[in-house]
């Protein structure tokens with residue numbers, strides 16, 4: 001369980017470069033494809049994530065970062081609940097431009113910064129909550145990603161990782177596997193104009209560990225009270241862990 005391995009990327013740096021470039025190419029069509037290819041379920045998954053962290057989020061002094069924020073949908077869902085600016089970061093400039101446009105359109109003033117999730121420009125123990133949706137799977141080194149979250153969290157702080165997962169039911173897993181390997185790359189490639197991005201997507205989902213394995217990895221990295229909730233038959237899982 002080291003990190004993402006896009007085809008042709010020889011080491012972690014090359015993997016990160018490839019991921020950043022790929023998201024940069026699909027940024028303008030990202031939201032449309034997200035909603036389309038998930039049958040709009042992505043909105044429900046994000047809403048569930050917001051509800052899952054409500055206890056910390058609702059504290060008026062809580063410092064919250066949406067990591068790998070992409071075009072900002074989780075961030076906006078979090079801010080809609082708390083009605084105050086949080087923090088958001090991503091290492092892909094074109095995705096951040098999309099996020100900034102959406103933030104500005106809502107008249108919000110969220111500080112958004114460009115940064116690698118593996119080396120955040122934040123002080124130790126400075127955050128109460130880190131959320132990350134569909135970004136963690138793309139990190140070049142999962143252990144380092146978890147350690148960096150732990151470093152930035154205050155003691156008692158929580159990391160919430162929303163990610164694709166492996167459905168436990170064999171029949172559903174097979175159906176979902178067929179959809180993600182055959183249907184998703186065709187539609188995604190056609191609409192985004194970047195077929196490589198939408199062949200990477202199912203491959204990265206297939207290679208990503210199951211929910212129990214990710215929970216174990218979080219415990220090994222140093223998180224406590226690790227728990228997870230499967231959604232949509234386990235195609236997606238929300239993991240929570242406390243520092």
Ligand SMILES: C[S@@+](CC[C@H](N)C(=O)[O-])C[C@H]1O[C@@H](n2cnc3c(N)ncnc32)[C@H](O)[C@@H]1O
Pocket residue numbers: 016019020023034067068069070071072073074089090091092095115116117118132133134135136138139140
């Ligand atoms: C699938 S998108 C998810 C975006 C958003 N969180 C959402 O729910 O729609 C993954 C995002 O993770 C970002 N990402 C991947 N690896 C990263 C890293 N090492 N550091 C910062 N951002 C990263 C990508 O640039 C991309 O915007």
